[in-house]
Amino acid sequence: MIRGQLYVVSAPSGAGKTSLIKALRARMPEIGLSVSHTTRPMRPGEENGVHYHFVDVATFEAMIAAGAFVEHARVFDNYYGTSKAAISAVLASGRDLILEIDWQGAEQVRAQFPDVISVFILPPSREALRERLFGRGQDAADVIARRLAEATLEMRQHPHYDYLIINEDFSVALEQLGCIFTGSRLRMARQIEAERNRLENLLNTPENP
Template identity: 55%
Template sequence: MRGTLYIVAAPSGAGKSSIVNAVLARDPNICLSISFTSRAPRPGERHAEHYHFVSAPEFERMVEAGDFFENALVHGDWKGTARQSVEPQLASGMDVLLEIDWQGARQVRDKVPDAVSVFILPPSRQALEHRMRGRGQDSEEVIAQRLAAAREEMSHYIEFDYVIVNENFAVAVDEMCAIFTTSRLRREAQVARHSRLITQLLADE
């Protein structure tokens, strides 16, 4: 049966990547789609592991070629999910997780209405700012821009199926895993997965 597409979005600094990485380590039935971006790598980021890093002209060439499942301009840089990172995995029955922003999530939902979407919120604006500063990677000007953008991003939580507040990291990871489990237990998925069993159970003696 076809895999399920999951969308996870959050403002910068909400802990999205940490939660996603912890969930992927726990759940072998889901894989992460590695996004493309035109921005430069941050300290510690590696090509094809955190992102596929390409130049802006190369990214725009890929957009014109129709290579992307979704793409958006985020904080002045392009980000997008290539079709080859999603479709083959779903067709093979593997669940795929997209770690993207709300703009990309909207594009994906238009193409895949049954995608399951999750938005992660910080426990407070103070905690969000503290996490941004804790990275030690951005200037004060960049932090101010990201905080302003975060308010706009968080206003789109209403477009998502589930909302997780990342106040306690371990709890947030458990909640994300619970969403995956619940999704796999939906009637339609279970009927497709256990059609033979259901037929046998309902057969006349």
């Protein structure tokens, strides 16, 4: 069985990362999305086990001690982490998997999965980022102010990624993201494995003139 491909998608809060991934998976439902653990409060409309595994600090720290995470970080006073066992199981099944994580987590994932494909998404301007954060109405003003303050540090991490998408026009950004996933599946090594029988038929069956 062909092993699945691991992807990391990162962006500053408000850049549209989550919406783009949701739209991509609507087009390519075979792509899995890792459900991270977090200690942050659940937002309106979120479901435990769907958007995140919501746990308390004690539980999260016990998982860290047990080595359960492939990556984890503390962001805005809350922990976020990705289960190592969950990633390995999905990839072993042959399914591609997206990790929607920040740049700190991406560094940890690269160290353990050198073949990971990474994508960074940026807003078209700081003004647009500010408007998006205030417009979604999910966070208090002080939280938004902190997110904006952290955004510069986050956005400076983009050179460490394989691909960069500027999310100015959502439909264009979605097409660009889809191209990355499609192109990855057409890489030579993966195609040779996926199309092994077809290639053997093409190359090894003599034809009469």
